[in-house]
Amino acid sequence: MATVTFDHATRLYPGTERPAVDQLNLHIEDGEFLVLVGPSGCGKSTSLRMLAGLEDVNGGRILIGDRDVTDVQPKDRDIAMVFQNYALYPHMSVADNMGFALKIAGTPKAEIRQRVEEAAKILDLTEYLDRKPKALSGGQRQRVAMGRAIVRQPQVFLMDEPLSNLDAKLRVQTRTQIASLQRRLGVTTVYVTHDQTEALTMGDRIAVLNKGVLQQVGTPREMYDQPANVFVAGFIGSPAMNIGTFQVKDGAALVGNAQVPLERTVVDALTEADGGKVTVGFRPESLDVVGSGTAGSFQVEVNLVEELGSDAFVYGSLKSDVGASDLSAGDSDQVIVRIDPREVPMKGDTINVAIKPGQSHVFSAATGNRLS
Amino acid sequence: MSRDVTEPAVVPAGVTSTPAPTARRGLGGRAAKARRRLSNPWASGIAICLAVLWSIPTLGLLVTSFRPELDIRRSGWWTVFGDAAAGEGVFTFRNYETALFGSSTSLADYFINSVVITLPSVLIPISVALLAAYAFAWIDFPGRDWLFIVVFALQIIPIQVTMIPLLTTYVNVGINGSFWPVWLSHSIFALPLAIFLLHNFMKDIPPSLVEAARVDGAGHVKIFFRVVMPLLVPAIAAFGIFQFLWVWNDLLVSLVFAGGTPNVAPLTVRVAEMAGSRGGDWHILSAGAFISMIVPLIVFLSLQRYFVRGLLAGSVKG
Numbered sequence: 284m285a286t287v288t289f290d291h292a293t294r295l296y297p298g299t300e301r302p303a304v305d306q307l308n309l310h311i312e313d314g315e316f317l318v319l320v321g322p323s324g325c326g327k328s329t330s331l332r333m334l335a336g337l338e339d340v341n342g343g344r345i346l347i348g349d350r351d352v353t354d355v356q357p358k359d360r361d362i363a364m365v366f367q368n369y370a371l372y373p374h375m376s377v378a379d380n381m382g383f384a385l386k387i388a389g390t391p392k393a394e395i396r397q398r399v400e401e402a403a404k405i406l407d408l409t410e411y412l413d414r415k416p417k418a419l420s421g422g423q424r425q426r427v428a429m430g431r432a433i434v435r436q437p438q439v440f441l442m443d444e445p446l447s448n449l450d451a452k453l454r455v456q457t458r459t460q461i462a463s464l465q466r467r468l469g470v471t472t473v474y475v476t477h478d479q480t481e482a483l484t485m486g487d488r489i490a491v492l493n494k495g496v497l498q499q500v501g502t503p504r505e506m507y508d509q510p511a512n513v514f515v516a517g518f519i520g521s522p523a524m525n526i527g528t529f530q531v532k533d534g535a536a537l538v539g540n541a542q543v544p545l546e547r548t549v550v551d552a553l554t555e556a557d558g559g560k561v562t563v564g565f566r567p568e569s570l571d572v573v574g575s576g577t578a579g580s581f582q583v584e585v586n587l588v589e590e591l592g593s594d595a596f597v598y599g600s601l602k603s604d605v606g607a608s609d610l611s612a613g614d615s616d617q618v619i620v621r622i623d624p625r626e627v628p629m630k631g632d633t634i635n636v637a638i639k640p641g642q643s644h645v646f647s648a649a650t651g652n653r654l655s
Numbered sequence: 656m657s658r659d660v661t662e663p664a665v666v667p668a669g670v671t672s673t674p675a676p677t678a679r680r681g682l683g684g685r686a687a688k689a690r691r692r693l694s695n696p697w698a699s700g701i702a703i704c705l706a707v708l709w710s711i712p713t714l715g716l717l718v719t720s721f722r723p724e725l726d727i728r729r730s731g732w733w734t735v736f737g738d739a740a741a742g743e744g745v746f747t748f749r750n751y752e753t754a755l756f757g758s759s760t761s762l763a764d765y766f767i768n769s770v771v772i773t774l775p776s777v778l779i780p781i782s783v784a785l786l787a788a789y790a791f792a793w794i795d796f797p798g799r800d801w802l803f804i805v806v807f808a809l810q811i812i813p814i815q816v817t818m819i820p821l822l823t824t825y826v827n828v829g830i831n832g833s834f835w836p837v838w839l840s841h842s843i844f845a846l847p848l849a850i851f852l853l854h855n856f857m858k859d860i861p862p863s864l865v866e867a868a869r870v871d872g873a874g875h876v877k878i879f880f881r882v883v884m885p886l887l888v889p890a891i892a893a894f895g896i897f898q899f900l901w902v903w904n905d906l907l908v909s910l911v912f913a914g915g916t917p918n919v920a921p922l923t924v925r926v927a928e929m930a931g932s933r934g935g936d937w938h939i940l941s942a943g944a945f946i947s948m949i950v951p952l953i954v955f956l957s958l959q960r961y962f963v964r965g966l967l968a969g970s971v972k973g
Contacts, residue, residue: 337866358872370867374885384871
């Protein structure tokens, strides 16, 4: 068991201008489950591979415990890694796959057998120990890959999108299994995923990366409630947060026909670079459907209603007298509103919504950083 | 694997007029279609004709080698079948006895020479090429790609050009007249292709497999022996068979580097000599030729599974 520290760790691929990972500073506590999340190409896998020793570190240091492992070979780092495609040795049985690292390390045969059997019991693989990987299903292969890591009893587990090759149902099931297994074993774990749902459900803390730069680190709740900038706000949460840039007038943002009051501190924090504008974000569930004419409410024209049973989401466009606005949520340029699934408006209706007090997120229009 | 995209490509022009229910027929339909297309009676007929045509000389050689000397001179090998039907066919092992153990031919000694030449000439290039291919595939050293191109480009040099300089070198070093010149020459000539082939097979191994082994604590030596080698067995077998057949059947290299010294010359050299000096002794010649053919025949027939699989494995995954 150990802590993991990235100290200004940088990776610059030869022949590229921009570092794949730029000055990453991150401290992971002993026994913590940290999820690295971000869109594809954000440097999360590269960070993990740097920790594994599979990528060179061009600047800064990486420490496991108090030991500087920046230039240490992967085999001497005492880590175990679960790969996206599992990387099982096709010519070895499940038992040999799981015991390979111990065999390399020269552990006595009896002990290997015992540890493999223990791990197989935990993962429900006992009856498959003599099979070859090709005779296993996707979920079983995934468990063998996990088993290979567990048997090692390493200081750190590294997992590189281990669930992305499973079907949706198995993924949800395995997600909880991995999380509870990690809590039980108490091994420091770094987990890479592009799926923010996985990140929110599994991690003790989440680190969001974008374009090689760390955006924010925090618990799932913090990430959801207090996103540090526009990128994190838009990335975390499903459906995505509604985010738009609006004019500021008399200490309030003009959202459609409504005036959303801003706090004093926010208005004071505006600079010239913002050009009298501010970026406001609010989650679909932060909106209340209200009667028309309510103060601070704005109109949304319903384009589509998505019913999920427990919830219903309205996808609509903002109606505004002051010209088109750029309010959007995620990839769609529509406003998403969560509504009571028993009172669903028709397509083409117009509903009045208001932001619940204290549930709006205000960011600088120029820098994208949080103001409120 | 989008079926709908590949489908139109395999439908010939004449069939496109039929409305396409192809998507609905699914995998079973596709398999049946492939079978129909591949089992064209004309194509099968032509293939059988070719196979028969190509086998007739060998068959003739086989039959001839079992006939008495007098019969060989008097009539063609095909008359045997008529004679045998009439109960007059005569077969004998005399030819083989003379060829193998006769004082003037003694192919048995040359047979052993052939074995002694062939085995190291197969093992040396495979071992060296495996190590080189591993380095080219998985160790990142400066100038790697250039060196690889250079090694592969060595294929361009015709082996005939290298013979005189090589022979001079062997004589200067003083190993001329032993098996070493033949072993070394065969290894030298085989290496570029061996490295290239094995490198391609090694590159097909998923990188994450090697990375997993590295994280599991294996160094290059252990990765090579425990992970890469077992996965390359089909490729090694394929190249091994290829090289074995090439070396066993080779005349040029062994004639140049061992032709002058009968105690290291292989079968092929001796049989070629017999064809020249004993052009008349068909009975011994046919037996000798068949003795030199029998080993590659057995090797190929028993291992052709690996051979075909090895050739295909590089192109088709899974």
